[in-house]
Amino acid sequence: MKFARSCAALVFALTASLALLPTSASAETKLKMTLNWKFEGPQAWFFLAQEKGYFKAEGLDVQIDSGEGSAASIPKVASGAYDVGYGDLGAIIEMASKFPASAPVAVYMMYNVTPYVVAVKANSPYKTLKDFEGHTLGGPGNDAALKLFPVVAKAAGVDSSKVNITNMAPNLREQMLMRDQIDGAFGFMLTVAFSAKAIGIDPDKELRFIKYADSGVDSYSNTLFFSQQIVKNHPEVVQGFLRAVNRAIKEVIANPEPGLDLVMKRDPLLNRNIERERLIATYKLQMSSPEIARIGLGDVDDVRLKRNIDLIVSTSNLTRTPALTEVFDRRFLPPRSERPSKL
The missing domain is CATH 3.40.190.10 (Periplasmic binding protein-like II)
Structure with a gap:
């Protein structure tokens, strides 16, 4: 039975790895991304990176699907149904404690103010x-x-x-x-x-x-995260994805309208004015912790992250405290000079 399970795990890992290899026809790595929620204004940068070819310039073909909640996206990536997700760091911490072999890894912090x-x-x-x-x-x-x-x-x-x-x-x-x-x-x-x-x-x-x-819950929230398999075996994919998104974030903040065009394209029934307000409020209120002046958008403060981990482990009666690097890996971030310091 153990041998069968080991073989099954090996087949799954090999299949996932092969799925990431560029096809000869497209020469692009295909990624499936799950969002935190239904389509809305604060996702504009992802659609902009897709529509303006920023992902393509990094050799990526990204499929973006709506989500069902910030905590729901984590198991979707852990299970292999998706390669990259956008969702809650607290849920990643809990999974890293309970299932360290399959928990996804956060790579770019978006919501640095507790929402x-x-x-x-x-x-x-x-x-x-x-x-x-x-x-x-x-x-x-x-x-x-x-x-x-x-x-x-x-x-x-x-x-x-x-x-x-x-x-x-x-x-x-x-x-x-x-x-x-x-x-x-x-x-x-x-x-x-x-x-x-x-x-x-x-x-x-x-x-x-x-x-x-x-x-007293000063926690990080929504973050971009990848499966462990991609983080370990395809670091260039993670780096390219983050370069594209970081570029799009700066453009949307400078001029939200092109990004909003793409949000409305995905759900024409949305109220554009409300989505514009939601988008602007998100980057001004949820992504503008004073710490980004020091570390830049996308990164985390290790002392604060350790407090987040310890709080969730202790109050949830978890038996294992994951290391910081199991939860967040900053190696793939664009250079500090290229990430926003003020939103």
């Missing part, structure tokens, strides 16, 4: 996470804030067993909150705010946000 919140109605009595004991919180099953709740609850002294959790489709989250079907909604602050705005809710007047950061 996780519980959204409540502006006139609700809930002020802190402790107030939700005996009440109901809800969110999509793959939402990263929901997945991280046991960690922040323990850090904030909340008995999570006393909090009722319910799941819903992503498009129902804000509606259920406003109809009092849930007392609070898990999510990224900007995702909830702009999803609310898209259905006629004024988030500035009708919502409040209880931030995880106020409970």
